[in-house]
Amino acid sequence: MxxxxxxxxxxxxxxxxxxxxxxxxxxxxxxxxxxxxxxxxxxxxxxxxxxxxxxxxxxxxxxxxxxxxxxxxRPQLPVERVVVDGPAEVTARMPSPEERKELDIPEGVPVFVVSKPKKRGRILPADRTILVWLRMES
Incomplete structure (x- = not known):
């Protein structure tokens, strides 16, 4: 109460x-x-x-x-496991209104941006993405 x-x-x-x-x-x-x-x-x-x-x-x-x-x-959507391998940079930010609409995410849900050298960043909804890093052997 x-x-x-x-x-x-x-x-x-x-x-x-x-x-x-x-x-x-x-x-x-x-x-x-x-x-x-x-x-x-x-x-x-x-x-x-x-x-x-x-x-x-x-x-x-x-x-x-x-x-x-x-x-x-809000219905719970399936979670996707995304493998991050090789050199990559992952950032989190709030999406633009266009990205929210395209990814079907409500206001307040951030996105991950996975960027690799010389490639366009992949934008993923943070509420239904699990990032998995592959360990690179040196």
Whole structure:
């Protein structure tokens, strides 16, 4: 429940509650979250606090929001193992809006960029990529 006497902002507390429900499987991938109005009533919060909580969860990549429909638990996509061999540089950054759309990743999810000499960098969604380095014998 929300502790109105806490130093932790109420929108963060609500995000914690919903995050815990997702982690425990009480809210399943693809399942709709309660409406903003329902969350306001259930937790005795204003619309701004509820929207801020949903924004936190969206930025963490846990939920997606569809205009005029509502918010849903983000489906878990298969994880890909990517082998990094030879000389390579791996960086992490936030994607551009175009990259987010192309890779089908929500706001708040970073990407890995794997660059090799004289080759274009490969952009991979960090939430569903495991990087594996091959040890090179010297």
């Amino acid at each position: 929300i502790d109105f006497g806490s130093d932790r902002p109420v929108h963060r507390q609500l995000a914690d509650i919903i995050r815990a429900d997702i982690a425990a499987g009480r809210l399943k991938p693809g399942q709709a979250l309660p409406s903003e109005t329902r969350l306001m009533q259930q937790y005795e919060l204003g619309r701004v606090a509820v929207r801020q909580a949903l924004g936190v969860l969206r930025s963490e990549g846990l939920i997606v929001t569809v205009k005029r429909e509502g918010s849903y638990v």
